[in-house]
Structure formats: structure tokens, C-alpha cells
Amino acid sequence: MSAPHRIGILVYDGVTLLDVAGPAEVFKEANRFGADYRIALLSPTGADVTSNLGFRVAVDGAVSAQPGLDTFMVAGSDLYPRTRVPGDLADAARTPAAAAGRVVSVCTGAFVLAAAGLLDGKRATTHWKVAHELALRCPTCHVEPDAIYVRDGTTYTSAGVTAGIDLALALVEEDHGPDLARDVARSLVVYMQRAGGQSQFSAPLQGPPPRSATLRTITDLVTANPRGDHSLGALAKHLNVSTRQLTRLFHDELSTTPARYVEGIRFDMARALLDQGHTATQAASLAGFPSYESMRRVFARKLSISPAAYQRRFSTTRRAG
Known part of the structure; x- marks a missing residue:
């Protein structure tokens, strides 16, 4: 023994x-x-x-x-x-x-x-x-x-x-x-x-807000409409700043890039949609990913599992019908 x-x-x-x-x-x-x-x-x-x-x-x-x-x-x-x-x-x-x-x-x-x-x-x-x-x-x-x-x-x-x-x-x-x-x-x-x-279990939406009102304008825009055109050029044009200046703002205040920030918001949205019972294809579209495959790559990188595997393991509710 x-x-x-x-x-x-x-x-x-x-x-x-x-x-x-x-x-x-x-x-x-x-x-x-x-x-x-x-x-x-x-x-x-x-x-x-x-x-x-x-x-x-x-x-x-x-x-x-x-x-x-x-x-x-x-x-x-x-x-x-x-x-x-x-x-x-x-x-x-x-x-x-x-x-x-x-x-x-x-x-x-x-x-x-x-x-x-x-x-x-x-x-x-x-x-x-x-x-x-x-x-x-x-x-x-x-x-x-x-x-x-x-x-x-x-x-x-x-x-x-x-x-x-x-x-x-x-x-x-x-x-x-x-x-x-x-x-x-x-x-x-x-x-x-x-x-x-x-x-x-961590959400960019719960992180500290940007210090500057300029950058908050962009983060609020992305959060309110993840499906929009949030390319670097489009976001810079919205603020009437250069892409280089916008990239520097994200780096200095959020320690990330504009593309990574947008991706994080879309990932959180997709995860919530999967939790609600949407299919992976629906979640990709509603969250603003260009395709299911692009969403799958993000899930693989962040969670080491596919969207379908995530839904099987972690979702607890399903939509009726």
C-alpha cells in the first residue's frame, strides 16, 4: 500500500x-x-x-x-x-x-x-x-x-x-x-x-477602455457593429488619420493591432452566438468573419479546438425551433 x-x-x-x-x-x-x-x-x-x-x-x-x-x-x-x-x-x-x-x-x-x-x-x-x-x-x-x-x-x-x-x-x-x-x-x-x-473565459469587451476619446470612437464602432468594414484603411478613414497613426494608437493604448482587436471582438461575438445555439456557419456570418474557415482558424489559435468542439463542450443553452 x-x-x-x-x-x-x-x-x-x-x-x-x-x-x-x-x-x-x-x-x-x-x-x-x-x-x-x-x-x-x-x-x-x-x-x-x-x-x-x-x-x-x-x-x-x-x-x-x-x-x-x-x-x-x-x-x-x-x-x-x-x-x-x-x-x-x-x-x-x-x-x-x-x-x-x-x-x-x-x-x-x-x-x-x-x-x-x-x-x-x-x-x-x-x-x-x-x-x-x-x-x-x-x-x-x-x-x-x-x-x-x-x-x-x-x-x-x-x-x-x-x-x-x-x-x-x-x-x-x-x-x-x-x-x-x-x-x-x-x-x-x-x-x-x-x-x-x-x-x-476572457473577453476583450471587459478590458480597460482606451484612454483617448479618438480611439474609443473606433472601439465603440467595432463593438456596435462587428460585421462592418473594419479594415485598417476604413478605420483610419473614419477618424481621418493615417493608418500608421491608428496602428500606433492601438499599440500604445491597447497593446494590440487594429486587426487583432477587430478579430477579438468578432471572436467573442461568435462564441456568444454558439452558446445561444446558432450553427457555426451562422455564427461566422453574424459575427462578421469573412468565412467559416477564417473563424475556425481563430478558434484553433485561441482555444486549440474547432467551433463545433467548443459548442459541444461549453454551450449550455439552445434556441427553440
């Missing part, structure tokens, strides 16, 4: 409860199918903490009292993309990570790992909204904003919201093989492995 696998989850005041409960539920469910995960909730001092929802979280002890963990996991929080990670929290992560078999972060837990120097020179990910901030704080880290999770050696980082569940399933599969992991996924009614990147 294999030895128990000891998992320590670092929690602290303001910790996102789902980042703790989601992965823990995966490991607990795996025990029903033959695994032997022993989970301990640990805080920097051993004192109980208060989650982001205001709930008290009872801990099993101080993180320093749990040496030699098989898996050391750091949950995320909304606090630390906005402010610096306190030194005592970074210190609380550094020592157990050095001795753990593998080190894992969920969502913005990556900021704690980065503050502890545990992501230096490594590939990593976090929630797409704060990936740029992580890259600024850890300049030697290669941040991959479109990944659901990233493994670099024995360090694992995951994206936002439910991506911690995806990563936990991947760890279960690594430990016990695909059959047991598949049983856990079925029991929890989640996908065994989500295809594509985190960009499945």
Missing part, C-alpha cells in the same frame, strides 16, 4: 475560499477511489483566518510545523494583485516550498510564490486580468496569460476561478493515472481536461 500523500494548503486573511475548497474537494473525492491524500490547512502563524467571503477558516496549524510536504499549495486572494505581498506571508511560503515535492499556486497565489522568489526564471500563469501585473513583479518569470495551468519542473501555477480544479485533477492523474482522475471528474461533474487556454 502506498504512503499517504501529504498536502498543505497555505491560507491567510482574505484568502479566496474557492481557491481552497475547489482543489481540496478534488483530492477528497480522489480518496473515495483509492487515493490517500491527507490535507492540512496551514496559516503563517497557526491562527485561524478569515476568507474573502467573511467566513472563518479553521486551520490545522502553522505552516512551519508541517515539514516535508509532498505537495505545498498556496491559495489566491483578491488582495495581492492590488497590494504588495507582506514579507511574513512570503516567508511563510518560502521554507515549506523548499522541502516540498511539488509547489502549487491557485490563481493569484502565484503572487505569493513570486514574492517568495519561487517563480524566478520559471514559466507561470495566473488570472488573465492580473497576468501583466505578475509579469511586472516577477520580471524573470515568463507569464503565460492564456494557460489554464502551467507546469515548470515541480512548480505548478493555475489560472483564475475554477482552474484550480483543473490543476488538481491533473495532479491526481499524475499521481494515480487517468482512470482514477476520470472517475473523480465524473463524480464532480467536471471535464477531465479542458482544452484550450484561459482566453476561453
Whole structure:
């Protein structure tokens, strides 16, 4: 019989409860199918903490009292993309990570790992909204904003919201093989492995608006009518500026090109149409893609799946008739 696998989850005041409960539920469910995960909730001092929802979280002890963990996991929080990670929290992560078999972060837990120097020179990910901030704080880290999770050696980082569940399933599969992991996924009614990147769930429409009124005129135009003629020349003519000047505006304010911006808006529109039950051909036409094939190429690049595969996996409603 294999030895128990000891998992320590670092929690602290303001910790996102789902980042703790989601992965823990995966490991607990795996025990029903033959695994032997022993989970301990640990805080920097051993004192109980208060989650982001205001709930008290009872801990099993101080993180320093749990040496030699098989898996050391750091949950995320909304606090630390906005402010610096306190030194005592970074210190609380550094020592157990050095001795753990593998080190894992969920969502913005990556900021704690980065503050502890545990992501230096490594590939990593976090929630797409704060990936740029992580890259600024850890300049030697290669941040991959479109990944659901990233493994670099024995360090694992995951994206936002439910991506911690995806990563936990991947760890279960690594430990016990695909059959047991598949049983856990079925029991929890989640996908065994989500295809594509985190960009499945990020929307350009939700990004920061352009600073200049000039560029907002163009982005509003594209958003209001994705099917229109939004070639570089047409957009520049609409503003009575040169194509070079318009390209520079997009680069400086949105870090993209006009063509990529238009493509992103059309992609979001097409995805919403597929979710509503439109056929792929209808979605391509209504979203303004020149052809189904052009839409398929965008889906393949952004999600690594076809529009039809996306619709099978992710749409939950269908139009009547």
C-alpha cells in the first residue's frame, strides 16, 4: 500500500475560499477511489483566518510545523494583485516550498510564490486580468496569460476561478493515472481536461477602455457593429488619420493591432452566438468573419479546438425551433 500523500494548503486573511475548497474537494473525492491524500490547512502563524467571503477558516496549524510536504499549495486572494505581498506571508511560503515535492499556486497565489522568489526564471500563469501585473513583479518569470495551468519542473501555477480544479485533477492523474482522475471528474461533474487556454473565459469587451476619446470612437464602432468594414484603411478613414497613426494608437493604448482587436471582438461575438445555439456557419456570418474557415482558424489559435468542439463542450443553452 502506498504512503499517504501529504498536502498543505497555505491560507491567510482574505484568502479566496474557492481557491481552497475547489482543489481540496478534488483530492477528497480522489480518496473515495483509492487515493490517500491527507490535507492540512496551514496559516503563517497557526491562527485561524478569515476568507474573502467573511467566513472563518479553521486551520490545522502553522505552516512551519508541517515539514516535508509532498505537495505545498498556496491559495489566491483578491488582495495581492492590488497590494504588495507582506514579507511574513512570503516567508511563510518560502521554507515549506523548499522541502516540498511539488509547489502549487491557485490563481493569484502565484503572487505569493513570486514574492517568495519561487517563480524566478520559471514559466507561470495566473488570472488573465492580473497576468501583466505578475509579469511586472516577477520580471524573470515568463507569464503565460492564456494557460489554464502551467507546469515548470515541480512548480505548478493555475489560472483564475475554477482552474484550480483543473490543476488538481491533473495532479491526481499524475499521481494515480487517468482512470482514477476520470472517475473523480465524473463524480464532480467536471471535464477531465479542458482544452484550450484561459482566453476561453476572457473577453476583450471587459478590458480597460482606451484612454483617448479618438480611439474609443473606433472601439465603440467595432463593438456596435462587428460585421462592418473594419479594415485598417476604413478605420483610419473614419477618424481621418493615417493608418500608421491608428496602428500606433492601438499599440500604445491597447497593446494590440487594429486587426487583432477587430478579430477579438468578432471572436467573442461568435462564441456568444454558439452558446445561444446558432450553427457555426451562422455564427461566422453574424459575427462578421469573412468565412467559416477564417473563424475556425481563430478558434484553433485561441482555444486549440474547432467551433463545433467548443459548442459541444461549453454551450449550455439552445434556441427553440
